Amino acid sequence: MSIISVVFDFDSTLATTYVGGEMLRGHTGGMYEDETAEVHQRFRSGITTLLEYQEEGFNVIDESISEMSQRAADYAVIRPLAREVCEQIWNSGGTVAVASAGLDIYIRPPLDKAGLDKIEIHAGMVTADPTGLPPFRYDYPSSFKDTCQSGGAFCKCGVINSVRRENGGADAEVIFVGDGTVDQCAATNAADTVFATRKLFDYCNYNGIPATEFDEDFEPLLSYVLSKISENGDR
Ligand SMILES: [Zn+2]
Numbered sequence: 675m676s677i678i679s680v681v682f683d684f685d686s687t688l689a690t691t692y693v694g695g696e697m698l699r700g701h702t703g704g705m706y707e708d709e710t711a712e713v714h715q716r717f718r719s720g721i722t723t724l725l726e727y728q729e730e731g732f733n734v735i736d737e738s739i740s741e742m743s744q745r746a747a748d749y750a751v752i753r754p755l756a757r758e759v760c761e762q763i764w765n766s767g768g769t770v771a772v773a774s775a776g777l778d779i780y781i782r783p784p785l786d787k788a789g790l791d792k793i794e795i796h797a798g799m800v801t802a803d804p805t806g807l808p809p810f811r812y813d814y815p816s817s818f819k820d821t822c823q824s825g826g827a828f829c830k831c832g833v834i835n836s837v838r839r840e841n842g843g844a845d846a847e848v849i850f851v852g853d854g855t856v857d858q859c860a861a862t863n864a865a866d867t868v869f870a871t872r873k874l875f876d877y878c879n880y881n882g883i884p885a886t887e888f889d890e891d892f893e894p895l896l897s898y899v900l901s902k903i904s905e906n907g908d909r
Pocket residue numbers: 822823824829830831832859860863
């Protein structure tokens with residue numbers, strides 16, 4: 675029997691909302707609202723990486739970590755049926771993880787609030803006094819540094835591969851669930867099964883990568899997980 679695990683992107687995937695963007699909106703002196711600001715130009719022209727672009731924003735934010743975490747818990751909406759998917763995976767012995775280019779300070783609070791604190795989080799980690807203002811220190815998990823075929827500055831292949839290793843290696847199935855450009859490499863090069871929405875679904879279609887679409891809730895994913903688990907159980 676092969677163990678099934680799920681790796682979720684966070685912003686606009688596991689959460690229906692873009693929580694990272696919401697953290698910056700209204701709290702960086704207008705810098706992230708103004709699309710012509712230098713910080714956007716440098717990112718678009720490739721001078722700064724996605725992670726550097728994000729750090730620049732959080733380093734000028736006018737809130738402490740505890741204020742941001744509270745706001746994230748209030749604002750984030752976890753996509754319906756996420757809990758049901760997680761419980762099926764956990765009950766059958768698999769791992770549920772988040773792989774996000776975002777930051778733990780806004781990912782963990784909504785998951786804790788939703789009772790999903792068992793989800794492993796692979797994201798940027800912010801270290802600072804919870805009540806202190808930025809600049810913060812940013813650390814990234816070792817799974818970010820695993821090389822993959824893309825050679826990109828950030829990709830989620832390492833997270834998927836480490837979840838597969840933890841669950842028995844080649845026999846284990848790792849489902850990847852995502853929505854955006856940063857998810858393309860993982861969907862192409864690391865995932866066994868892909869569930870996608872928006873840009874990632876279009877990309878998979880265009881490039882002939884098998885993917886199942888989801889929309890308002892995780893019903894397609896839950897159906898798939900239930901069928902795989904009952905198949906395994908029958909063996
Ligand atoms: Zn990759």
